[in-house]
Amino acid sequence: xxxxxxxxxxxxxxxxxxxxxxxxxxxxxxxxxxxxxxxxxxxxxxxxxxxxxxxxxxxxxxxxxxxxxxxxxxxxxxxxxxxxxxxxxxxxxxxxxxxxxxx
Numbered sequence: 389x390x391x392x393x394x395x396x397x398x399x400x401x402x403x404x405x406x407x408x409x410x411x412x413x414x415x416x417x418x419x420x421x422x423x424x425x426x427x428x429x430x431x432x433x434x435x436x437x438x439x440x441x442x443x444x445x446x447x448x449x450x451x452x453x454x455x456x457x458x459x460x461x462x463x464x465x466x467x468x469x470x471x472x473x474x475x476x477x478x479x480x481x482x483x484x485x486x487x488x489x490x491x
Contacts, residue, residue, distance in 0.1 A: 390441060397445060413449070415442050416456075422446075 397413060414432045421427035421439055429442035450468040457463045472480070480488075 390437065394445065397449060413445065415445065417442055419453075 393413070415429040415437070417429035417439070418427065422429070422442060425439050425443065427439050428436040429439065430436050452468050453466040454462060455464040455466075471477075
């Protein structure tokens with residue numbers, strides 16, 4: 389089943405969208421455990437997978453960090469990239485006719 393899941397993730401550009409985004413696999417895991425390759429990650433259905441399999445899935449995935457509080461409540465969410473999405477960049481170039489930064 390895990391091999392099928394990985395195969396689906398590798399073909400993400402061929403998968404349907406959900407809510408305007410490609411189907412997403414959510415794995416919850418302590419950052420320290422992921423870095424040290426110990427422990428398990430938890431899928432959104434409650435299943436657990438070993439840290440090494442989480443690392444393999446993360447190799448070909450966009451990673452969005454989500455910081456949880458001590459009670460498991462979401463505190464902060466990151467983003468997949470640090471740059472503007474292509475559509476917003478095109479809009480800014482059209483509006484500003486190039487770089488709008490002074491000098």
